[in-house]
Amino acid sequence: MSSQSVSPSLLSRRFTVLTVYGGYLCLALVVASGQMDAHIMPSIQALIAGIMAWSGVWILSRMAPHWRLGQAPDAELDERELSMRLRAYYLAYVIFNATVFLFLVGASLLMDIAKVSSVNYVQISAVLWGVFLYGWTLPSAVIAWIDRGPADDE
Amino acid sequence: MTDNPFTQPLRKTMNDPQFDWVRPQRMRRRMVMLFLALVIAQPILLAATGSPLSLLLILLPFIFVMGSLNASIRGMTELRARDLDEREDKVRNTVYARLYWSGLILGMIAAFMMSTMQKDGSLLLVGSGLSVFFVAIGLPTLWLAWSLPDEPGAD
Numbered sequence: 001m002s003s004q005s006v007s008p009s010l011l012s013r014r015f016t017v018l019t020v021y022g023g024y025l026c027l028a029l030v031v032a033s034g035q036m037d038a039h040i041m042p043s044i045q046a047l048i049a050g051i052m053a054w055s056g057v058w059i060l061s062r063m064a065p066h067w068r069l070g071q072a073p074d075a076e077l078d079e080r081e082l083s084m085r086l087r088a089y090y091l092a093y094v095i096f097n098a099t100v101f102l103f104l105v106g107a108s109l110l111m112d113i114a115k116v117s118s119v120n121y122v123q124i125s126a127v128l129w130g131v132f133l134y135g136w137t138l139p140s141a142v143i144a145w146i147d148r149g150p151a152d153d154e
Numbered sequence: 155m156t157d158n159p160f161t162q163p164l165r166k167t168m169n170d171p172q173f174d175w176v177r178p179q180r181m182r183r184r185m186v187m188l189f190l191a192l193v194i195a196q197p198i199l200l201a202a203t204g205s206p207l208s209l210l211l212i213l214l215p216f217i218f219v220m221g222s223l224n225a226s227i228r229g230m231t232e233l234r235a236r237d238l239d240e241r242e243d244k245v246r247n248t249v250y251a252r253l254y255w256s257g258l259i260l261g262m263i264a265a266f267m268m269s270t271m272q273k274d275g276s277l278l279l280v281g282s283g284l285s286v287f288f289v290a291i292g293l294p295t296l297w298l299a300w301s302l303p304d305e306p307g308a309d
Contacts, residue, residue, distance in 0.1 A: 086247030100261040
């Protein structure tokens with residue numbers, strides 16, 4: 001593949017994935033904790049979450065070959081690429097549902113400990129934008145994470 | 155003679171002849187219907203009894219049905235890729251890719267329904283969220299159990 005010549009290294013790809021997901025998670029936790037409520041209006045907080053999510057999509061889409069493997073139509077991929085993409089979707093599905101489970105357990109404990117009795121618009125926005133970011137990019141991120149293409153084998 | 159399914163390797167259990175009875179497509183489809191009946195009954199039972207302990211009543215049949223479904227498709231959604239042959243691996247991954255967004259949306263709906271637990275959400279809603287989550291997790295297995303043709307040589 002000619003696209004492999006511009007592929008970032010495995011380490012750099014993993015760092016990018018961790019940075020994007022970790023960064024969004026940090027923002028979501030800050031928003032959910034209500035620490036920004038006194039300084040920033042709820043609608044602006046939701047907008048910030050949206051901008052962060054779109055920025056995450058943009059940053060991950062810069063890992064061009066791996067982004068393409070996750071998102072391009074089947075007809076544009078060869079057999080090896082298609083096989084890698086299908087495996088990535090399998091892993092992404094499992095990871096997503098495991099995350100939902102962990103999120104529910106974590107949120108339950110947190111709400112009990114912090115005595116939170118309701119969720120607000122900003123928190124729901126942060127979760128929805130998170131699902132948007134995560135859902136759209138996860139297959140490509142999995143490919144970027146696991147692919148040890150020819151460049152990495154050297 | 156078959157071994158104890160709880161002590162032998164999972165790959166062996168999933169291909170164990172003692173589960174041949176559940177492998178014809180007709181039986182697999184019955185198991186899928188049974189699974190759906192259980193996930194519908196679960197929130198109703200939870201709301202009717204008002205006690206989370208009632209979930210234990212559902213747990214045993216649920217384990218039986220889910221285990222049977224997994225064995226019926228020879229563990230295609232449970233086993234690691236190295237334990238599957240190339241065709242099985244491809245079929246499994248294709249189904250997960252096809253159902254990716256459905257599973258994602260179901261998982262998200264389940265999360266929102268179950269999050270009402272903290273603010274006086276009804277047990278019916280919380281139980282329904284749990285059921286939706288079970289469906290989200292089991293969707294690829296249900297899909298394969300429903301759609302795979304009978305194995306060659308099966309009666």
